[in-house]
Amino acid sequence: MKRVYNFGAGPAVLPESVLQEAQNELLDYRGSGMSIMEMSHRSKEYDAVHEEAIANIREIMGLSSDYAVLFLTGGASGQFAMVPMNLVGDGQFADYTNSGSWAAKAIKEAGTIARVNIAADCGKELPARVPDESDLKLTKGAAYLHITTNETISGAQWKIFPSSEAPLVADMSSDILSRPVDADRFGLIYAGAQKNLGPAGVTLVVINKDLAERVSDSVPIMFRYKTHIENNSLYNTPPCFSIYMLMLVTRWIKSNGGLTSMAEINERKARKLYDAIDAGEYFTGTAAREYRSNMNVTFRLPSEELESRFIAEASDRGMKGLKGHRSVGGIRASIYNAFPEEGVDALVAFMKEFERENG
């Protein structure tokens, strides 16, 4: 078996040791005679997995007891609806920042539920960036301020989070657990799992418990955060296998030094690629320098034809998933926590070689 370098934006690479552990115990979870997939979500074996996953998230993110950790489904797209359903009162505004494709999707969904104010809009700027705090035009009495901490498609990332009177709500789908974050500054953080947490199918929500009390009785029970807090994410059958994988991934993060270490490695991996991009005129980064993402490194070559050739030749060398999102084109190297540094080195070497041969 030869594993490739998987630069895909998500569902994305997982730690190989995690996959191996899952493989080893797939038919017989720790001598139980059944797969973790076949177990009751009320069994003592699954309960231990569930509780460890929660404890790992609490420890890694440094969460106080003011916060609940929830495992839901529906991904960020589900949260685009649940956030305003739960948090916006009658006639109240919610402030949103538009930083790109994902923020725009959150804004569109919020518009079906609440009155939305676009506090800042740089969603279509090129080079790509996210707003600065100084850009924000906030609404007095807004239900919350929503940001998308990393734009997977454009490769722009919030480096300094804004302050606001209203609770800060963040879609961290593509950079969750990639760097230390002061969770106390947020009212609610959510993330689809399929970049840094595990396979697709589980959605992490970290919510200030007081905020969850805002919800009106007219919201369906299943879509209230409160329901899931009261039931410790066991109101309905949770996506047990995805949570099990998330537990293994968070265990891997802990044993690799937690978020300080993750950030250091991610910073180093990203710098290698941005240095290669900035080394000459051949490659052009598509995000503005001070907003460049450490998760999704986006760049262009001199022509679309060269980009196609670059992607094809990289693929032949076992570097997969480098094609930029269909809406923007170019190259995108997604280098999440689990992406090995050797893969970055291989890509840097290939970039130099490709420029020599095609420059």
Next chain:
Amino acid sequence: MKRVYNFGAGPAVLPESVLQEAQNELLDYRGSGMSIMEMSHRSKEYDAVHEEAIANIREIMGLSSDYAVLFLTGGASGQFAMVPMNLVGDGQFADYTNSGSWAAKAIKEAGTIARVNIAADCGKELPARVPDESDLKLTKGAAYLHITTNETISGAQWKIFPSSEAPLVADMSSDILSRPVDADRFGLIYAGAQKNLGPAGVTLVVINKDLAERVSDSVPIMFRYKTHIENNSLYNTPPCFSIYMLMLVTRWIKSNGGLTSMAEINERKARKLYDAIDAGEYFTGTAAREYRSNMNVTFRLPSEELESRFIAEASDRGMKGLKGHRSVGGIRASIYNAFPEEGVDALVAFMKEFERENG
């Protein structure tokens, strides 16, 4: 490795051959150098899985082109909300039948969204049963009539589906694909995967496409069936691994003769257990005879103490998950499609032995 007999009600036993195939290719999906969990949901490999899963469901259920097959998340509990959100017009009633715990949960959620009429209520009857068509008091102009085809907790099952002018909507979570069903009689069928379809984390929805057009613009985009029909269940990142498992399970059903064969085997397995229950006075079935479920066989022993001993001794013999739901007690043997007939034989033998020694 010794696999046990897993009588759990769900998440439940999966075909061993399916687990083995998943295990074999967990780190390297068909020579791609990555796990199916690590692949883009837009990749050609995942696309083939997704399309085969849909095609298998269409073929097994004999669906006409009037129906869409959707893979959503949130389980039956999510559908308890989505169904009325999508199908009930302003001021319109929805008819629900109360057949037990799961129907009651559907009714409670519908009440947060729509005006609900309880068309029949035998939810607390003992011996347990589901309503008959003759029990139903339907509302003129109702949005739909909702039934729960199998009550996992009480062990009562609809054998003959009711007719109604309003579209018939069915929660088939615990007996989907266990017997041939004339899908044309239903407007919408939904099922959490974790009994007969695969691991928890994916929800199957089969919907008449015309019905999906009813939805109002005030429903969040993510919670409209229409959105998922238009995007072939790829509006957001789907739970890829759960869908992959469902694909393997449906492939297994096809290669084992489809629903006619499943029904025959399920009928035989259930009859063996009900015959053992009816053989004397020692065991008492808890569902009324003509409503007895072929999926969840529920019965009592002469005392709770004997029930505890029965469960403990069965467990020592590798027969797991026989404890009845905490809300009703007693014994429950869940014998879904993937539960092997040898396990039923082993339980029947143990029942005889237990009665001899404790009777």
